[in-house]
């Protein structure tokens with residue numbers, strides 16, 4: 208039994224409001240410092256391994272507690288001095304205080320540690336591919352709009368609270384997106400448009416969403432409203448077009464539900480086009496408001512290059528791209544394959560994927576709307592035999608049923624693109640038990656600098672191939 212397990216159930220060795228001096232031993236996957244008092248973990252924001260800190264205990268439970276730094280007594284060599292605490296407090300940039308080299312290592316290490324836990328330390332993890340400029344990279348922003356001191360503001364909420372922090376520089380968003388948000392906010396102020404009030408479920412504007420093409424510079428503005436009607440619609444649209452000539456799509460999205468989900472189902476095109484365009488590795492993509500599109504274009508090109516290297520296509524292969532979004536991976540691979548099948552659950556994204564294939568003159572793709580689980584089974588029953596399967600699931604990873612269909616289809620290679628190392632390692636174990644092996648290091652690619660998110664690519668190969 209470990210010391211932690213022995214302590215479980217006994218009274219915590221610290222109590223709320225106590226002040227004590229501790230040394231940080233570790234960093235959690237959420238970027239919090241960990242200090243141990245008699246093996247009892249205290250989680251502390253803005254504290255890095257090796258640092259000695261005086262802390263105030265905020266909360267204790269049976270097995271762990273939370274504390275905040277009162278004074279930092281020693282400073283880690285890996286610390287970046289942060290003058291603006293908002294990005295840590297709102298969770299926009301929970302690793303902002305850790306230097307970038309150390310962030311990249313933190314991400315690589317997360318995957319290695321998870322592999323070690325399940326005795327797969329023989330699988331290597333390559334150094335994380337990082338960015339030269341790890342700020343202002345996001346091509347999409349979804350910013351809440353609230354009334355603060357009688358004024359409409361855009362910003363973010365402090366973590367786990369209803370405290371709203373107005374912001375103008377969002378640190379990790381494309382700078383032009385920040386400017387457009389400010390312009391739109393000012394226009395909403397000018398026309399006295401009401402901000403959403405979540406307690407009363409009243410008001411008009413809930414969020415401003417902005418997307419910008421990295422290569423095309425085309426901008427989409429989505430005004431997410433609680434009400435079906437957008438007062439002063441014509442004037443607002445004209446003002447946005449006048450102030451921001453790069454905006455080529457203005458959409459109203461209606462979300463009447465009391466929910467944290469940002470977008471509702473209904474889009475009304477107010478001006479311009481329903482989609483904006485962007486490019487990745489020389490291929491043009493149309494992007495609708497609801498469609499998933501990787502948020503870091505510079506790193507996405509590197510991510511997709513890692514996928515393409517893993518597949519090592521010769522032009523003869525049949526490929527399945529499960530969880531294909533708007534077909535970005537499918538179309539990247541289609542020029543090097545005989546046929547690519549894609550499946551995606553969001554209908555708008557499938558419309559985009561088909562449009563994208565046509566717009567790029569790519570004729571060897573077939574996109575289906577539905578769940579990857581159901582379509583993998585259908586394709587398996589239809590006798591489709593992929594040489595390569597690419598999976599790029601959401602954080603929850605793969606369903607066991609999909610893994611079963613995949614194994615029955617017996618592809619030579621499975622390229623697993625993951626945004627969650629925990630589910631990646633869980634799923635890899637299942638494939639390893641079913642005739643697949645991993646010979647090449649897993650490749651992390653830093654899609655989300657300053658945050659704790661970890662993206663990586665793993666290549667599974669059939670043992671008898």
Ligand SMILES: C[S@@+](CC[C@H](N)C(=O)[O-])C[C@H]1O[C@@H](n2cnc3c(N)ncnc32)[C@H](O)[C@@H]1O
Nearest residue numbers: 499501530531532551552553578579599600601
């Ligand atoms: C991480 S994204 C990857 C998209 C695409 N490969 C890319 O790089 O842009 C995952 C995608 O899976 C879709 N999705 C989620 N659950 C799904 C399911 N059960 N079946 C098919 N697609 C699903 C999401 O809508 C999203 O587009």
